[in-house]
Amino acid sequence: MKCIRFEANGNKRIGFIDGDVVRTVYGSLETFWRITDEVFRLENVKLLAPCVPKQIICVGFNYRSHAEEFHAEVPKEPMLFSKAAHTIIGDGAAIVYPWQSKEVVYEAELGVVIKKRMRNVKPEDVKDYILGYTCANDVTARDLQLDDVQWLRSKSFDTFCPLGPWLETDLDPTDLSIKTYLNGELKQNGRTSDMVYNPYEILSYISESMTLDAGDLVLTGTPMGCGPMVAGDVVTVEIEGIGKLTNTVVKG
Incomplete structure (x- = not known):
């Protein structure tokens, strides 16, 4: 099922896609909801980012190919960092290139949205805590990332986490094609089976250290091939079984 947040007639709603229409639901995507009588043509709604997380937790060098291209060792355990929650934007929204940076890069990632509060959950039980999967772009000011001791600033400029176009709830995430196109040219071409x-x-690893709440977002790493963008570029992240997330870069 493709679950969405969307705007129609000036109001924000949630729903799911049924063919070429959107069926509105009452409640929240993370909790119990019921279908309403409101139906909209998909072409007439504006898609919003599919979740509004309290926190975004990310994993570095989680693709073997990405670690190799940076001549980095494969992490002995997941390497965690965070992005600020206000970085979230939806499909079609603009990525703002900040004046503080001279090198802003795209990083295609599989995003995982949490369904319910999880703490100390074993890997074999994690499926019960996942609401769905989405395309994400972990936009990064690479020069600032290399200059700073911590990565938070380089990862957390406004608009630096495009997300969408929706949540796919029925998906096996372990072997999916993940690609990035820049102005139509293929730049990243990996598979989630390359994840460390x-x-x-x-x-499960995150839940051993901190609580994840319903709606929180986890980004699972990027394959090799991430590279720079400039104002005017159009970047598309495509993940098998989910769809395409497209954003344009504008000067800040």
Whole structure:
């Protein structure tokens, strides 16, 4: 099922896609909800980012190919960092290139959205805590990332976490094609089977240290091939079984 947050007639709603229409639901995507009588044509709604997380937890060098291209060792355990929650934007929204940076890069990632509060969950039980999967772009000011001791600033400029176009709830995340196109040219071309730690292992590991709440977002790493963008570029992240997330870069 493709679950969405969307705007129609000036109001924000949640729902799911049924063919070429959107069926509105009452409640929240993370908790119990019921279908309403409101139906919209998909072409007439504006898609919003599919979740509004309290926190975004990310994993570095989680693809073997990405670690190799940076001449880095494969992590002995998931390497965690965070992005600020205000970085979230949806499909079609603009990525703002900050004046503080001279090198902003795209990083295609599989995003995992949490369904219910999880703490100390074993890998084999993690599926019960996943609401769905989405395309994400872990936009990064690479020069600032290399200059700073911590990565928070380089990862957390406004608009630096495009997300969408929706949540896919019925998906096996362990062997999916993940690609990035820049102005139509293929730049990243990997598979989630190249992950050092799969999504179930990652979420379990995180839950051993901190609580994840409903709606929180976990980004699971990027394959090799991430590279720079400039104002005017159009970047698309495509993940098998989910869809395409497209954003344009604008000057800040």
